[in-house]
Amino acid sequence: QVQLVESGGGVVQPGGSLRLSCAVSGFSDFRNTDMHWVRQAPGKGLEWVAFLRYDGSDRDSADSVMGRFAISRDTSDNTLYLEMNSLRPEDTAVYYCVTDPGTGYNSRFDNWGQGTLVTVSS
Amino acid sequence: DIQMTQSPSSLSASVGDRVTITCRASQSIANYLNWYQQKPGKAPRLLIYAASSLQTGVPSRFTGSGSGSGTDFALTISSLQPEDFATYFCQQSYTTPLTFGHGTKVEVK
Numbered sequence: 181q182v183q184l185v186e187s188g189g190g191v192v193q194p195g196g197s198l199r200l201s202c203a204v205s206g207f208s209d210f211r212n213t214d215m216h217w218v219r220q221a222p223g224k225g226l227e228w229v230a231f232l233r234y235d236g237s238d239r240d241s242a243d244s245v246m247g248r249f250a251i252s253r254d255t256s257d258n259t260l261y262l263e264m265n266s267l268r269p270e271d272t273a274v275y276y277c278v279t280d281p282g283t284g285y286n287s288r289f290d291n292w293g294q295g296t297l298v299t300v301s302s
Numbered sequence: 303d304i305q306m307t308q309s310p311s312s313l314s315a316s317v318g319d320r321v322t323i324t325c326r327a328s329q330s331i332a333n334y335l336n337w338y339q340q341k342p343g344k345a346p347r348l349l350i351y352a353a354s355s356l357q358t359g360v361p362s363r364f365t366g367s368g369s370g371s372g373t374d375f376a377l378t379i380s381s382l383q384p385e386d387f388a389t390y391f392c393q394q395s396y397t398t399p400l401t402f403g404h405g406t407k408v409e410v411k
Contacts, residue, residue, distance in 0.1 A: 216400075225391065225402055225403070225404045225405050226338075226346065226391055226393070226402040226405075227402070228393075228398075228399055228400040228401065228402070231398065231400075240398045240399075242399050243399065276345055276346075282351070282395070285332070285334045285395060285396060286334070286351070286352060286395065287334075287395035287400065288336045288348055288351040288352075288393075288395060289336070289338070289346070289348060289393075290348045290351075290357065292345035292346060292347070293345065294345060295345055
């Protein structure tokens with residue numbers, strides 16, 4: 181049973197920083213799996229945030245976070261990270277880490293964590 | 303960015319009803335379209351990928367289809383069950399930024 185557990189959310193002031201973690205367990209193929217972060221503002225829809233190729237060879241992010249957020253992973257302990265800097269009120273959302281078994285066009289989000297809430301407010 | 307437009311934004315239905323939700327892409331995305339179900343307070347769940355492929359473990363009453371145009375897609379629930387009342391999102395995987403529709407809430411009639 182694949183399990184993704186996010187942590188690191190909380191309340192932060194505008195301009196502040198947070199690092200989210202996602203611990204992946206029950207998944208022997210983490211080293212070969214692309215990963216993403218997806219967020220959902222309270223009462224709103226889903227927004228893709230960032231992507232990291234399984235081998236680190238490619239990464240991408242939404243324009244709304246580019247230059248402020250950075251996605252990374254540590255395959256030695258099966259953990260995905262999202263470093264968030266210069267946070268804005270509009271970054272307030274539940275952040276989900278997700279696995280992606282597809283490649284390129286076949287991308288899809290098949291396993292989701294429970295999410296961690298980030299609140300940016302003074 | 304590719305815009306995904308879902309309709310309707312909400313619908314009321316009864317158990318046993320056949321329900322269809324549509325999703326239109328602002329440009330052709332071939333068949334690179336996924337569908338998710340989300341219940342309140344829970345993470346989304348993948349139902350359909352590549353427009354019509356059923357994700358493992360998802361009941362066969364869920365079907366996905368595309369019109370062939372690469373822009374128009376549908377999710378059909380053949381016989382609505384109590385556990386199907388939820389919000390459904392489409393998502394294109396053709397190009398980044400990966401984008402979602404705004405969701406369709408299926409409510410009890």
